[in-house]
Amino acid sequence: MSSSGRKPGKLVADKRYARSAPKKKAAPKKPSPSRRKPTRRKPARKQNFIVRFFTGIFAWVWRLIWRTTVFASLVLAMVIGTAVFYVRSSLPEVSELVDGRARGSVTLLDRGGVVFARRGDQFGGAVNAETVSPHLRNAIVATEDRRFYSHFGISPRGVASAVRINLSEGRGPLTGHGGSTLTQQTAKLLCLGSVYDPTEWKNEAEYVNDCRQGSMSRKIKEAIYSMAMESKYTKNEILSIYMNRAYMGGGAYGAEAAAKRYFNKTAAILTPAESAMIAGLLTAPTRLAPTSNLKRSQDRAATVLRLMNEQGMLTDEETRHFQDNPATLAAEATMSTGGYFADWVIQSGPEFFTRDTTEDVLIRTTLDQRLQAATAAAVNQVFAEKVRKGSKAEVAVVVMSADGSVRAMIGGRDTDASGLFNRASQAVRQTGSAFKPFIYATALELGYSPLDIVVDEPFCMTIPGSGKWCPQNYTKKFKGRVTLADALKQSLNIPAIKISESVGRDLVMRVARDFGIHRDLQDTPAMALGTSEATLVEMTGAYAGILNGGSSVTPYGLTDLRLRGDDSPLMGTGGGIGERVIQPQAAAELIWMMEKVVSEGTGRRAALDGRPAAGKTGTSQESRDAWFVGFTADYVAGVWMGYDDNTPLTGVTGGGLPAEIWQAVMTQIHEGLPVRPLPSQAPVPVVQAPAPQPAPAQPKVGQQPKTVKESLNDVLRGLLGGN
Incomplete structure (x- = not known):
């Protein structure tokens, strides 16, 4: 039904509870004198639409950036955390990380067990x-x-x-x-x-x-x-x-x-x-x-x-x-002594234990630091006092015992250097007259006497393929009849060639090789003049064989090699005295002849005060190399001088500066040692038999023909020019 004529009813329910009695108002408080009267807020202005629009856009973008940043940071943190956790799981224990070397080290000890060099x-x-x-x-x-x-x-x-x-x-x-x-x-x-x-x-x-x-x-x-x-x-x-x-x-x-x-x-x-x-x-x-x-x-x-x-x-x-x-x-x-020596030992040792080792290696050597320091001091003194300023001439010195154990080594004018070209062990040079003792060693081994006569005179030979060859002495003078001892003492070339040809170049080469001259020896008459090449270490080792009585020597510097912490060595001495080359009597007579070189001959500048010494000078073709190699009863020493580029030396021969350096070195290293005689033996003089008369072409009736030995003697006398 309609309700026309009536006012519409209320859409809310009537209050179901009686209204409470009104509360009495509290008496107004008097305002505090310190308080200010509150100001009225002005009504907020109404923002412009455009401003509100852009402000909203900015706020939205900022919120988006912030949220993206937070999200990305969380993701990044998770990625980093995962990566860190992954890497952490692969990390080894600390004990496995302390030694990070890719290769090991080599520590070298001298003959007394004192460290003198390190490598690696x-x-x-x-x-x-x-x-x-x-x-x-x-x-x-x-x-x-x-x-x-x-x-x-x-x-x-x-x-x-x-x-x-x-x-x-x-x-x-x-x-x-x-x-x-x-x-x-x-x-x-x-x-x-x-x-x-x-x-x-x-x-x-x-x-x-x-x-x-x-x-x-x-x-x-x-x-x-x-x-x-x-x-x-x-x-x-x-x-x-x-x-x-x-x-x-x-x-x-x-x-x-x-x-x-x-x-x-x-x-x-x-x-x-x-x-x-x-x-x-x-x-x-x-x-x-x-x-x-x-x-x-x-x-x-x-x-x-x-x-x-x-x-x-x-x-x-x-x-x-x-x-x-x-x-x-x-x-x-x-300490910086023995750098060249250390390099030589490292190079001569097994590569997997010396140059490419992954272990820590200890090498005991033959080096004597006192001798090394004395050798370096002597070389420096001679170069400071007697070599012209600005000279680029180089030097090498080796000192060893008669058994081939190297006690000191200088490989250049920078005497304490390492890692440089070692002229003592790496320079292969012509030996000059320093080769001649091997010729006379061969002759003495075959029964010649140091007092046998040879004629120093103009001499020519016809060499197949080369024509006529007429060698000269260094002085271009001739001495006539001389003994073998005098020929060596004065370093005469003609007698050396005659002796070499008479005994046979093949035997001379064999003796030289057996003594340690391993390079290709030139099988020509000029071999007697030292055209063959050798290093100073090899030459000094060969002379050590003469001193020890005629046995070959292999120069060495390493006495034993072991890993750090091990008691037993992995390898021992790699050198020393080898097989006999010539008989002790021949070696003793050769030493007697070589002593004359120092006391009376071309090596007089090497003479030691009150101490017997023997040796031989050597100067190669065009004076490119100058040598002096010699010995006392205690040590053998070799000295070489020359230019790295083979430039000829000016006014330097083996009997000059090399002999003086040798003398200075040997004086220093023998300080405090008792004087000992050389193991030499003077030859016994023999009465020369009258020269035989030429034999007729045909033997007389009833006469025996010449033996092969007698015929060979005739040939040798013709070559030597004497008895």
Whole structure:
């Protein structure tokens, strides 16, 4: 039904509860005198539609960026976390990471067991950050990463600071300062877990360069690897890895090797000054090594001490004390003797134990450091006093015992060098008249006497394919009838050729080879003049065979080779006395003849005061090489002089400067030794038989024909020109 005429009813229910009684109004409070009367707010202005539109768009974009950033950050964090977890799972134990060398080291000991040279990468043994000298630990942290114990592997603050410095200096953001933490540096030393494989890399240097590259992708991998290390290892374990793998100059890898190399002590007892010097090497180990420039290394150490002071690791008083009293090198660290000798031993040893070793090898040698130092001093003295300034002439000296054990070696004018061309063992030069003792050794072995006569006279031979050959003496003069001893004493060429031809060049070559002259000997009459070539080591070894009574000698410097920590050697002496070449009597008579060379002949400048000596001078064609090789009862020594480019020497013969150097060397090395006679034997004079009359062409009736021996004697007399 309709309800017309009526007012519409209410759409809400009537109140069902009685209205409560009105509350009494509280008396108005008096306003506080300190309160100000509230100001009326002005009604908000109605914003323009366009402003509202763009404001809304901006707010929407900002919310989108914020949400995207948060989302991306979460995703990135998950990716990084996953990568860190994955890398962490592949990290080995700390004990497997302390020695990071790709190859081992070779340590050489002299004949007394004292270290005199090192080759390869030295590793003194593993150290621990908790047991190493606290000064060294503090010095490394103060220098390389002062926030090491507080960051999580990377330092955003350090990276930002490095980028700012690089840009301000005009470099790229990642070029120059890297802002790397100690953990990141350790990650680089580990090459982010990549191990050197010779089959994948051209050489070790290429592998190291790849490990040190600073590209953005490499930096990201490095950061992940660093955080993985921080999650698995303790701070001290990371520092231990760093202290064991870091290169610290002088061939030393790790703190223990550096402490022994520079201070001859363990890393556990380093002083603050020594610790600061080692820590200071880390930025540029080759340039700052104290063995290269001690003053530069001390200056760097003073800076490290200041940094330690600023970080509360040293008091002001301690800092001043150690800056005023910097670390100095141990005596062993400054030794630089025997460089050429060490190179020779390394080259002559087995390659897999000396040049390409992956183990730490100890080699005991025959080197006598006293003799080596005396030899170097004598050479330096003669060159300083008697060689014209600016001369490029080079020198080589070898000193050995009669059994071939080399006691000293100089391979050039830079007497203490290493890694250079060794003229004692590598220069193959013509021997000149120094070859003549092998001719006379052959003759004496065949029964000739030092007193036999040979005629020094104009002499010519017809050589098949070459024509007529007429050799000359050095003085271009002839002495007439001379004994074999006089011929050697005066280094006469014609008698030497006659003797060589009479006994047979094949026998001379055999004797020379058996004594140790292994190069191709020229089978021509000129061989007697020393046209064949040899090294100084070979020549000195051959003369040692004469001194020891006629037995061959193989020069050697290695007495035993063993791995570090092993008691039994892997190999022993590789040389020494070999088979007999000539009889002791022939050797003794040859020594008697060679003693005359020094006392009366061309080698007079080599004479020693009150000590018997024997030897022979030698000058090659056009004076390109000058030799003096000789011996006393104690030592054999050889000296060579010449130019590397075969330029002829000016005014130098074997009896000149080489003899003087030999005399100076032998005087020094015999100091304090008792005088001993040479093992020589003077020949017994014999009454010469009258010269035989020429035999008739046909034997007389009843007369026996000549024997083969008698006919051979006639031929020899014709060649020698005497009885």
